Amino acid sequence: MTQAIEITTFKLAGYSCAEFAEANAELDDWLRQQPGFQSRRMAEQPDGTIVDMLLWDSVAKGTASMHRLMDEMRYSPVHSMIDQETVSWNIAPVRHHIKR
Template sequence: MSDTKLPGGLEMTTFKLEKGKTYQDFIEANADVETWLKKQPGFRSRYIARQPDGTIIDALVWDSETDGTNAMHRLMKELADSPVHDVIDQRTVSWNIYPVYHQI
């Protein structure tokens, strides 16, 4: 396995939804986030999945770890009033960004 980093960063966030909120509520509450993401430097793509226990997996691909980290900090300030925050159980959020070492 190579220790050489490739260009790119993989952001992985997992969380549960607030009680009474559905996966569809979460998707709909993301409209402003998705518009905002498309304008961020280094943004490549986003994938949202759901585990059988209801945990949401929100994966983003960035040009670099720095791009992803900077965007996360801006999102919390610039979209502080986004409806998406009311759908997420904030106590369950786990956010990480990782360097990319292999890609095909």
């Protein structure tokens, strides 16, 4: 099975990255329970763009979880913290991987 990387980028709607990360506690717990979930990293670029990267067991598992998230977590306050017009979501299979 090929791992997959999910990368979502967006701007926040008047919130800091720290506020957004704190508001993600419930979503993080939900992610930990999803089949195929491996890890999540969030970063902020100098222009304020948030880069949210998740590692999954496969593209199929990551995509299925994204669809469940939009249903099961639709009332999460994190959605209103995001400028929805700036969202870019992509998921792709890992083609090269090295470890330390």
